[in-house]
Amino acid sequence: MTPASTSTSRPVALVTGASSGIGEASARALQAAGYRVFGTYRKPLTQWAGGIEYLACDVTRDESVSAAVQQVLQATGRIDLLVNNAGIGLIAGAEESSVEQARALFEVNLFGAIRMAQAVLPAMRRQRSGRIVNLSSILGVIPSPYSALYSATKHAMEGYFESLDHEVRGFGIRALLVEPAYTRTSFEGNVLHADRKLDAYQAARTQAEALVRTVMQQADTPETVAQVVLRAAQDPKPRLRYTAGSVARRVSLLRRFVPAAAFDKSLRQQLGL
Numbered sequence: 001m002t003p004a005s006t007s008t009s010r011p012v013a014l015v016t017g018a019s020s021g022i023g024e025a026s027a028r029a030l031q032a033a034g035y036r037v038f039g040t041y042r043k044p045l046t047q048w049a050g051g052i053e054y055l056a057c058d059v060t061r062d063e064s065v066s067a068a069v070q071q072v073l074q075a076t077g078r079i080d081l082l083v084n085n086a087g088i089g090l091i092a093g094a095e096e097s098s099v100e101q102a103r104a105l106f107e108v109n110l111f112g113a114i115r116m117a118q119a120v121l122p123a124m125r126r127q128r129s130g131r132i133v134n135l136s137s138i139l140g141v142i143p144s145p146y147s148a149l150y151s152a153t154k155h156a157m158e159g160y161f162e163s164l165d166h167e168v169r170g171f172g173i174r175a176l177l178v179e180p181a182y183t184r185t186s187f188e189g190n191v192l193h194a195d196r197k198l199d200a201y202q203a204a205r206t207q208a209e210a211l212v213r214t215v216m217q218q219a220d221t222p223e224t225v226a227q228v229v230l231r232a233a234q235d236p237k238p239r240l241r242y243t244a245g246s247v248a249r250r251v252s253l254l255r256r257f258v259p260a261a262a263f264d265k266s267l268r269q270q271l272g273l
Contacts, residue, residue, distance in 0.1 A: 010036040012076045017086030021185035025226035059112030069119040084113040084134040092194035093201035094148035101195045109153035129172040136177045138248045146208035181247035182219035220245035
């Protein structure tokens with residue numbers, strides 16, 4: 001962890017997975033907006049963003065999460081904002097992933113976010129204020145063939161944090177969801193692949209992977225999503241869900257208003273199914 005004083009007059013933000021992509025962009029946006037920002041990393045960094053105080057944290061380990069949160073509290077005495085950003089992707093047919101691989105994905109994407117939330121909530125309840133902003137996905141709203149398990153983690157995140165939001169409002173705390181579509185990040189380095197690939201799905205899976213690579217070339221920037229994270233953090237009358245980027249907004253509207261059969265047909269046509 002970089003050197004820190006023992007008090008702060010600025011709001012304090014803790015951002016997981018802040019070493020790159022949306023996490024790094026969100027940390028920078030919050031720091032520019034006046035927050036004192038602590039960013040977590042799992043692997044040691046080669047380059048450190050100025051103004052961000054970094055600390056190691058593995059969201060899959062209870063003791064690591066607890067230690068990181070305690071470091072922030074010892075340095076500042078409070079946590080005003082948690083941004084649950086740490087996560088990994090998976091492109092595979094649902095049948096192509098073992099239960100062990102499914103568990104590993106949920107361990108990061110869902111249980112990691114739950115661990116972080118449970119670690120900061122006692123301090124937020126004492127403060128009678130706080131906000132938890134979770135990086136969900138538009139795939140937490142729609143189905144996605146060949147991303148079934150990833151979609152499942154985001155659907156579960158949506159259900160958990162929408163329920164939590166109702167429970168903690170009485171303490172002055174909100175739990176919110178940011179839903180981006182595809183975002184230009186280090187895609188290949190953060191996506192898992194099937195641990196037991198089957199020939200039966202190879203052609204369709206390959207086409208799904210190619211579609212993702214094509215879409216990523218014109219995807220939203222991490223900074224676009226970071227501005228939505230900042231809005232969710234500061235909105236005086238926060239909404240439960242914030243879509244990030246034009247594609248996510250369009251898909252969200254289509255899901256709500258287009259008949260289910262038409263939406264299903266369009267989705268299958270796009271994926272060549």
